[in-house]
Amino acid sequence: MNSEPLLLxxxxxxxxxxxxxxxxxxxxxxxxxxxxRSVGAEVDRSRVVTLDLSGVxxxxxxxxxxxxxxxxxxxxxxxxxxFVGVADHFSGLMDEVRQVNRHTPxxxxxxxxxxxxxxxxxxxxVGSREDIxxxxxxxxxxxxxxxxxxxxxxxxxxxxxxxxxxxxxxxAIPIVALITFLIGAIIAQQGFFHFRxxxxxxxxxxxxxxxxxxxxxxxxxxxxxxxxSGSAYTAELGSMKMREEIDALSTMGLDPVDVLxxxxxxxxxxxxxxxxxxxxxxxxxxxxxxxxxxxxxxxxIYIARLHEAISVTHFEVGxxxxxxxxxxxxxxxxxxxxxxxxxxxxxxxxTTTSVVKSIFLVIVLxxxxxxxxxxxxx
Amino acid sequence: MDQSQDEFxxxxxxxxxxxxxxxxxxxxxxxxxxxxxLGLVGASGGGKSVxxxxxxxxIPRRAGTIEVMGQPIGGRKKGAATTWGILFQQGALFSSLxxxxxxxxxxxxxxxxxxxxxxxxAIAKLEMVGLQAQDADKYPAELSGGMTKRVALARALALDxxxxxxxxxxxxxxxxxxxxxxxxxxxLQKTLGLTVFMVTHDLASLTTVCDRVAALADGKIVAIxxxxxxxxxxxxxxxxxxxxxxxxxxxxxxx
Numbered sequence: 048m049n050s051e052p053l054l055l056x057x058x059x060x061x062x063x064x065x066x067x068x069x070x071x072x073x074x075x076x077x078x079x080x081x082x083x084r085s086v087g088a089e090v091d092r093s094r095v096v097t098l099d100l101s102g103v104x105x106x107x108x109x110x111x112x113x114x115x116x117x118x119x120x121x122x123x124x125x126x127x128x129x130f131v132g133v134a135d136h137f138s139g140l141m142d143e144v145r146q147v148n149r150h151t152p153x154x155x156x157x158x159x160x161x162x163x164x165x166x167x168x169x170x171x172x173v174g175s176r177e178d179i180x181x182x183x184x185x186x187x188x189x190x191x192x193x194x195x196x197x198x199x200x201x202x203x204x205x206x207x208x209x210x211x212x213x214x215x216x217x218x219a220i221p222i223v224a225l226i227t228f229l230i231g232a233i234i235a236q237q238g239f240f241h242f243r244x245x246x247x248x249x250x251x252x253x254x255x256x257x258x259x260x261x262x263x264x265x266x267x268x269x270x271x272x273x274x275x276s277g278s279a280y281t282a283e284l285g286s287m288k289m290r291e292e293i294d295a296l297s298t299m300g301l302d303p304v305d306v307l308x309x310x311x312x313x314x315x316x317x318x319x320x321x322x323x324x325x326x327x328x329x330x331x332x333x334x335x336x337x338x339x340x341x342x343x344x345x346x347x348i349y350i351a352r353l354h355e356a357i358s359v360t361h362f363e364v365g366x367x368x369x370x371x372x373x374x375x376x377x378x379x380x381x382x383x384x385x386x387x388x389x390x391x392x393x394x395x396x397x398t399t400t401s402v403v404k405s406i407f408l409v410i411v412l413x414x415x416x417x418x419x420x421x422x423x424x425x
Numbered sequence: 426m427d428q429s430q431d432e433f434x435x436x437x438x439x440x441x442x443x444x445x446x447x448x449x450x451x452x453x454x455x456x457x458x459x460x461x462x463l464g465l466v467g468a469s470g471g472g473k474s475v476x477x478x479x480x481x482x483x484i485p486r487r488a489g490t491i492e493v494m495g496q497p498i499g500g501r502k503k504g505a506a507t508t509w510g511i512l513f514q515q516g517a518l519f520s521s522l523x524x525x526x527x528x529x530x531x532x533x534x535x536x537x538x539x540x541x542x543x544x545x546x547a548i549a550k551l552e553m554v555g556l557q558a559q560d561a562d563k564y565p566a567e568l569s570g571g572m573t574k575r576v577a578l579a580r581a582l583a584l585d586x587x588x589x590x591x592x593x594x595x596x597x598x599x600x601x602x603x604x605x606x607x608x609x610x611x612x613l614q615k616t617l618g619l620t621v622f623m624v625t626h627d628l629a630s631l632t633t634v635c636d637r638v639a640a641l642a643d644g645k646i647v648a649i650x651x652x653x654x655x656x657x658x659x660x661x662x663x664x665x666x667x668x669x670x671x672x673x674x675x676x677x678x679x680x
Contacts, residue, residue, distance in 0.1 A: 390566035
């Protein structure tokens with residue numbers, strides 16, 4: 048068994064005889080490419096090209112195609128090419144290969160990259176209007192669902208609501224507490240470190256208290272929930288959409304908003320304030336530990352200063368924001384989940400969009416609340 | 426030994442496969458001859474796919490030996506794509522690659538060849554399985570079920586492997602498309618000299634393209650032979666399978 052493919056070219060006047068030998072298979076592809084390139088010029092010069100396949104020991108689609116390509120090159124512009132000595136067991140393959148690659152697809156028109164960018168910009172601008180519409184539609188659908196539940200309280204999916212509360216509330220407590228604890232500790236450490244230069248160490252406690260209760264506690268927790276639970280909602284609803292589960296629900300006369308979305312969003316709205324409260328306490332505790340071990344401030348003094356520095360208003364400002372943030376996260380996560388199309392890729396894309404969008408909206412909402420509370424003097 | 430190496434593409438001896446306490450394949454033996462199309466039938470959940478996946482090395486075996494082209498299988502080998510091509514039931518196309526890139530993937534990973542030739546080969550394979558060049562730039566999500574199967578077949582055949590595994594190749598296709606697919610497999614098998622191992626429930630495929638049919642029941646091959654012989658088999662499960670109401674009707678129509 049000869050292991051190397053060969054291509055013997057015998058020119059005679061206008062005619063050229065090509066005799067491929069050996070295994071013309073995919074395993075020898077680089078040799079085949081070199082061989083066919085090496086006779087290219089001769090093929091172009093000859094008027095009649097004969098390809099004698101009697102010496103070929105093994106042939107597969109790739110080898111057959113390389114030969115067919117040679118013959119097509121030879122047969123171009125009014126010249127002729129033919130195959131001779133094709134073994135019976137190769138003839139089927141050769142016939143098959145003769146049919147392929149006959150139609151060149153229309154080349155895709157090159158587009159101006161600047162125009163393409165501008166087009167994308169325009170599309171995303173129009174798309175953002177669609178985003179707002181979808182958000183409002185989901186808000187409307189949820190409101191209708193809530194009204195429905197208020198009319199007939201028994202239609203509330205209590206089991207589902209409690210399960211979601213367990214998942215996104217109870218199971219989130221350890222990680223939320225840990226991260227807010229660390230954030231509180233870091234803020235306190237920074238406060239002591241920098242305020243010490245002005246001899247204003249005791250104001251660290253004011254800073255930690257106000258910052259954590261008004262802003263950071265709820266914001267950090269909302270961002271964490273958006274990443275942890277919002278993404279889970281999008282992925283769940285998205286895969287349900289992919290497997291037509293949501294269509295199945297609709298055809299059974301059930302509204303997916305009632306069955307799937309309301310319990311999820313309601314669970315978020317209930318859980319986020321609780322998590323924000325736990326997070327704030329953990330952050331204050333972290334600050335207190337740093338005060339004791341790094342700022343040399345006795346716990347009793349820390350608590351007393353905290354008592355002076357903060358009021359219920361600060362706590363209210365923080366905790367009032369939580370349900371609204373939860374609503375935004377829930378609506379974004381669920382509507383992005385329902386926008387998932389057939390492919391796994393779109394599931395990933397929509398999940399990313401959901402997390403990015405809900406974190407962005409949570410921060411924007413926080414800013415709006417800051418303006419609002421400042422103007423009403425809270 | 427040489428004799429058997431030439432004669433058989435796949436040899437399975439005393440294969441035992443199980444999950445947990447459940448034994449799916451119980452001392453199963455099966456030979457697939459070189460250049461034949463073997464159809465494997467069995468009850469749903471009876472271990473047909475398990476047998477196929479064990480042969481290609483996706484499921485570990487408890488006991489027994491498997492030889493493919495005279496080589497015992499084991500581990501994930503770099504050149505696996507040159508030994509066999511596999512058509513998974515759902516196509517298993519890479520969703521982030523276009524159709525063209527999917528077909529080129531085995532070529533790119535196993536061979537050194539120019540992009541131009543690779544493009545031409547990919548289009549050639551797609552046309553051989555009955556697709557058109559303009560489908561090449563679509564993504565798997567944009568394809569219909571039948572097209573997905575065809576692309577998956579084109580990918581399985583990309584390197585002209587000597588053995589082709591098909592897991593329910595005609596399920597989910599309409600009878601015309603399924604018939605075309607059978608004819609296609611028959612043609613490719615003849616032109617490329619393939620050995621085809623086909624898991625199927627499609628009685629029409631079994632009758633028209635399969636050289637031999639093996640019936641898997643209770644974790645064993647209970648009958649093997651040409652379709653004609655299987656129809657005469659006395660094994661109760663095989664009788665139920667081929668002489669049930671549904672099968673009878675189909676066979677009647679075919680006569």
